[in-house]
Every structure is written in structure tokens, then in C-alpha cells.
Amino acid sequence: MTELFADPSIWLPFVFAALMGLSILIYVVLDGYDLGVGVLLARGTAEEKDRMIASIGPFWDANETWLVMAVGLLLVAFPVAHGEILSTLYIPVVVMLIGLILRGVSFEFRAKAQPDHKAGWNAAFVAGSLMAALAQGYMLGLYVMGLEHTLWTVLFGLLTAACLTGGYAFIGACWLIYKTDGLLQRKAALWARWLLAPVALGFVAISLATPLVSQRIFHKWFDLPWLLYLAPLPAAAAATFVWLRRKLQHLPRHDDRGSFQPLLGAILLFVLSFAGLSYSFYPFVVPDKLTIYEAASAPESLLIILVGALVVMPVIGAYSALAYWIFRGKARELSYD
Amino acid sequence: MDLDPTLLARIQFAANISFHILFPTITIALGWVLLGFKLAYARTGQQKWMDAYFLFVKVFALSFAMGVVSGITMSFQFGTNWPGYMETVGNIAGPLLAYEVLTAFFLEAVFIGIMLFGFRKVPSWLHTIATFLVALGTTLSAFWILVLNSWMHTPVGFEMRDGVAHATDWLAIVFNPSMPYRLSHMLLASGLTVAFLLAGLSALRWLMGQRSPDVRAGLKTGVVMGALLIPVQIFAGDLHGLNTLEYQPQKVAAMEGNWETGGNVPLLLFALPDEQARENRFEIGIPSGASLILKHSADGEVPGLNDYVAEDGTPQHPPVAPVFFAFRVMIGVGVLMLLVAWYGTWQLRGGRQPKRPLLYALSAMTFSGWIATLAGWYTTEVGRQPWLVTGVLSTKEAISDVPGMVLFGSLGAYLAVYAALMVAYMATLVHLARKAGRPKDGGDVRAPFPMPGLSRAADATPAE
Secondary structure, X not given: OHHHHHOHXXXXXXXXXXXXXXXXXXXXXXXXXXXXXXXXXXXXXXHHHHHHHHHHXXXXXXXXXXXXXXXXXXXXXXXXXXXXHHHHOHHHHXXXXXXXXXXXHHHHHHHHOOHHHHHHHHHHHHHHHHHHHHHHHHHXXXXXXXXOOOHHHHHHHHHHHHHHHHHHHHHHHHHHHHHOOHHHHHHHHHHHHHHHHHHHHHHHHXXXXXXXHXXXXXXXXXXXXXXXXXXXXXXXXXXXXXHHHHHHHOOOOOOOOOOOHHHHHHHXXXXXXXXXXXHHHOOEEEXXXXXXXXXXXXXXXXXXXXXXXXXXXXXXXXXXXXXXXXXXXXXXXXXXX | OOOOHHHHHHHHHHHHHHHHHHXXXXXXXXXXXXXXXXXXXXXXXXXXXXXXXXXXXXXXXXXXXXXXXXXXXXXXXXXXXXXXXXXXXXXXXXXXHHHHHHHHHHHHHHHHXXXXXXXXXXXXXXXXXXXXXXXXXXXXXXXXXXXXHHHHHOOOOEEEEOOEEEEOOHHHHHOOOOHHHXXXXXXXXXXXXXXXXHHHHHHHXXXXXXXXXXXXXXXXXXXXXXXXXXXXXXXXXXXXXXXXHHHOHHHHHHHHOOOOOEOOOOEEEEEEEEOOOOEEEEEEEEOOHHHHHHXXXXXXXXXXXXXXXXXXXXXXXXXHHHHHHHHHHHHHXXXXXXXXXXXXXXXXXXXXXXXXXXXXXXXXXXXXXHXXXXXXXXXXXXXXXXXXXXXXXXXXXXXXXXXXXXXHHHHHHHHHHHXXXXXXXXXXXXXXXXXXXXXXHHHOOOOXXXXXXXXXXXXXXXXX
């Protein structure tokens, strides 16, 4: 153990890969639910739209900051990989960014512009959320396929685009079950039930494709004894799916009991799939080309960032918790005064 | 069509960063002004301060969202457009950017939710603290990004090993020679932008026929703030110029449009710099003016552009005309600000009513701060060329191999989105100004707000 920590060029890249992974996971869960609500907005009535937006209003900005954090860590800790990955994914990145731009500003404009423009801004909000979710799913697919552009990888990217968007819409629906009541809550439960199947499909597709694309990943999963050690991961995912399916049949209840549980299940699914992907790709940051150790910045610069991150991240956690506590309970109409 | 990727990458980055900087320029100072409105209400109990707060907090929220989304774009483009930048100076830029995210972005992003939507949900003191933390976050963000930008102009505290910069002295990097000047210049620019935004929107409301006390409060706050800040800005700008003269003389030479090093250099009011002939056409200048300003003596030596030409004749100085004109636009707007703000302060003295010419001038100058800020940034950034990091990395070396066509297409998409958003932003500001004049919900008097935290009356007793 002491030997491991003796050489900062060994443990620092690992710590930073972990920090970056954590940021991506937090981003996917948090912005996942609010992008999902954005996608589902298309299905709500005018009054429901206001409440759906109100449920994510105080949070979306901080949620998106985790994307800046994740990309920032990629940029500062693995600059070569940042250039390589984002240049390869240039077009989906542009689509995602324009989506995030549209979405972020529609949020403000729909409430502040002239009333007769509101429907247009709502449409921009849905379009922006869709663009961002689809682009992220497409990037995930291409990343799994080793960042190669062929007909099959692009088709696979389109499949993961649809599945991740479904996944976001699913966690968004679970968020709405938790944060709303009445008819909207019942609708959200219906959406969640309906979306569970495409999410499961995406899960299976990525789980099968990843080891098939790379010999290295295949051996990491299917050689003994790893197969046995890793078996709990897909088993837990399958159990969560079954549990979610049964839970969603009985929600929402009149006393609102258990309305938080689907969200918990959805988060668990994201965590499990993320754990699987991390295990598959470690130690590579650019699949099968560049490891985190080869791509890392100078140790002294990483150390400076690490010190700051260790001091500041608990504080960020604390005040984020404060915000969730202040805006706890069912979402009501948002107002400044 | 021949698409030069270097030029396209630069145009795309310039378009994004120009669009982005407009909104932080507003939010940095507006956060503090909003805190000021809240504290003024706490002290005086006058409803007008809260009314002003509720109008400008909407402007703040809108500007903040525009800044956030265009800022996310920036964080991607560092890598996509300039991979060579992080590869060469990533060990220095990385930690500075990371500290911006850690100390500023999360702070402002979390507390803006509480600041905007928490007024009824949290005690007033906590709301005031949230407002303070958002203002602090925007300012911290400006601090870190200006540290990095200044370091690119005046890099110190590092050594080059195998073509990669490694930090040797972080204090020297953070407090690099141009940082204090650039930071104060930018913070003051933000203050002036907000001063004229406040005054301009309030003048517009007055012209629409609104006469409630908060209109006058906004007008007066803006005009007086502008009148106080502009002399400070002129002083800070002069110091910044002298700092640039010391560290980047070729930039000053381009700003002055001076080709030959020597004394008695005139201050050019107008000229057409011709880089082919390496001379100016149609010069109109004040004799020895530039020497006087830069060296405080009529025969003071001012550097000339011809000192910065390589053996083979390639210029080692920035393109002259853009720097020369951008600098004059900035100065011109500054002088106009000085005249209007001082005249306005004099006219509004002792509770006097504003006259129409002042109101027209102010509403026309609502976004004058943006023009001056952009012109100033163009002066300093184009003035740094051909370097990306002075003496360390040239702009050409940092370019990515993204094909010109892809850059061209994405540039078009960004520009279309930005143009549409700019129209929507301005229209919404005007709409908010108009709506602020309409009484809420049928016009009955709004319920009094609980006194904010500084007063002992905070516990549920309504203010009078």
C-alpha cells in the first residue's frame, strides 16, 4: 500500500479518473432527471408543464455544473484524451451544446417573455432536452464502440441515443412521481411503466456489445474467476428491473407512501451500469488506445487540484444538500417574490 | 471554397467567447447591486428598493442563464478548437480552471436557486446570504479566469521541460504582472455596464410613462454609479496601459498606430493604418500626445511596430488596424459615458426630474457597456497575436485538425442560435421593463414583505 502511494504518477491519475467518473455519474443522474423532465414536457398540459418545470427549477443549474466539472477534469487531468475524444465526437458535441443552450435559456424565457411566446419556448425546451439527451447517448455508443466511425458503430450509436434518452425520460418520470401529486403524478407513473422496457433494452444492448467489440473487455468479464466475482452486477440490475416493475404497478398511492422508491431504483440502475462500464474500460480513457496513466498531466499540477477538490467538494456537497432540503416536498408554482 | 481551419477556429472561438462575456459582464456587478438593493430595503424599509430588486433579479436570472449555457460551450471548445493549448500549458491552465469550477461555479449555481426561488421558503437573512454568495461566486469566477488570461499575456512562474510548461511558483502565476490591472479594469467595466443597464432600462420605463418610486431609484442609482466609476476606470485603464507598455510594447505600438520608435509621438484621433505600406493614411493627431500619456514627457520614447519584424520580413506584432480601431471605440464609448453620467448626476441633483434628452441618451446607451467591454477585449486579445501565450505558444501551433467544413458548419449553427437569442434577450428586457409598470393582479397594494435579516423585526412581524 505504501509502495502504491510512493509514486504519485501511479495513484494520481487513478484518483483523478475516479473523481472524473464520479462527476460523470452524478451528472448523468442529476441532469438525467431534469433532461428527462424536459423530454416528457411534450406530454403535459399547459398547467402540468408549469409544474414539471417548477420541480426542476431550483436545481438544473447546479446539475449542469457537474458536466462542466467532468469535462473540466478530463481537460485538466487528461488533456491529450480531452482533445482526442472531443475532436472525434465534434459533431455530437456541437449538437449537445446547442441543445443545452436552447434548454437553459428557454427555462428563463418561457417565464419572462411575452405570454404568447410561451408555447414556442416550451417547444424549444423540449427540443433542446431531446438534442442533449440524444447526443449524449450517441456519444456513449460511439465510445463503447472504440470511437470508430463505421456504418455499424453509427447505427449502434443511434440505438444508444434512443436508449439513453429513454433512460433519462425514465428517471425524469420517477422524479415527477416523487415531486408531484394528483393527476400529473399518475401520468408520471404511467410514463415510467411504459419507459421501463426501452431502458432494459438499452441495458442489454450495451452489456452485450461492450465485450463483443473488445477482446480485452471480453476476457475481463468472462474469464474465471472474474465471471463469478462480477455476476452480482448484472444480477442486481435484473433484480432492480423486476422490483421497479412491481413497484410501479402500485404507484402512486393515496397516502403517497413509496413515491421516492422508483427514483431510488432508477439511480441504482444508473450506478450499476456505470460501474460495469468503468470496470470494462479501466485503465483506458480513450478505448484501447490511451490509458489514464499515459494521458495524465504533470503530478505537481494534479496535486494542487486534488488539494482544492478535497477541501471544496464536501462543502459543495453540504450546500447542495441544503438546496435539496429547502426545496423538499411536492413542487409548487415557482415565484421570485 | 478554401476554408482555413486556423481562421475558422479563431472566428468560432471569438464568436463564442464574445457572446459569453456579455453576460458575466452583467452578472458580476449586478449581483452586488441586487445585494445593495436588499440591504437598502433592510435599512430604510422603503418598498421602492424591493421593487427595483424584483425587476433586476429577473434581468439577472436571464443574463445568468445565458452566461451559464454559453460558458458550458467554452469548456468544450478549449479542447476541441485548441488542443495544443492544453498540451503545452495545461499544467498551468488546468489548476486555474479547476479552481474556478470548484470555488465559483458550484457556489453560484447552487445558491442562485435559493436566491431566485427561495424568497418565500427561507428566512430573509438566508436569502440575503444566498444573494451575497451568488455575487461572490460570479466575482471569484472572474478572478480565476482573469488570472489565467493575464498569465497568457504575461507568463511567469514556470519552466519549459520538453516543450511543456511546468509550474514552479504558483504565487507568481496567480499574481502575474498584468493580473491586478486586468482584473480591476474588468471588474470596473462590469460595474459600468450594469450602471448604464440600470439607468438605461429605468430611463426607458420613464419614457413609457412609469413614475413609481423604483423607476427613479433605478435611474439615480445607475447614473450616480456610472458617474463615480468612470473616473476610476479611466485611472485604472491608464495604469493597465502602462503595464502593457512594459510587458507587451508591440501591443501598445499597434494601439497607438506608431510605426517608428522615437520621441514626440502624436496621439492619433484618427488614421487608416496600412500594413502593406507600413504607414498611416489620413492621420489626425495631437502632437506629442502619445508620448505625454505613455511617458509623461513630450519627447518620451514610444515603441514602434517596425522594431517587431523578423529578419525575413514577417511581422512579429499584432495586426494593426483591428487593435487600433478597437482601442479607439473603447475610449470613445468611455468618454461618452463620462459626459452622460456626469450630466445626468448634475441634472438629477436634489430630487429634480429627468429631462427628455437625458432619458433618450441613457436609453440609447443601455448596452454601451457591452460595446466598450468587447472593444477592450478585442484590443488586448488581438493585441496579443501572433501569440496565444506570449513567447511560449503561438496561436497557429495550438490549432486542432478538425476539418474546415465541420468548423464552418458548426460556426453557422452557433451564430444562428446566438443571433436569435440576442434578439429574444433584448426583447424580453424591454418586455420586463414594460410589465414592471403594470400593477400586479388587478392593482391592489402588494402585501408588505417581512423585514430582511438585518433588522430585529425579522420574526414574522410585517414591516410598515
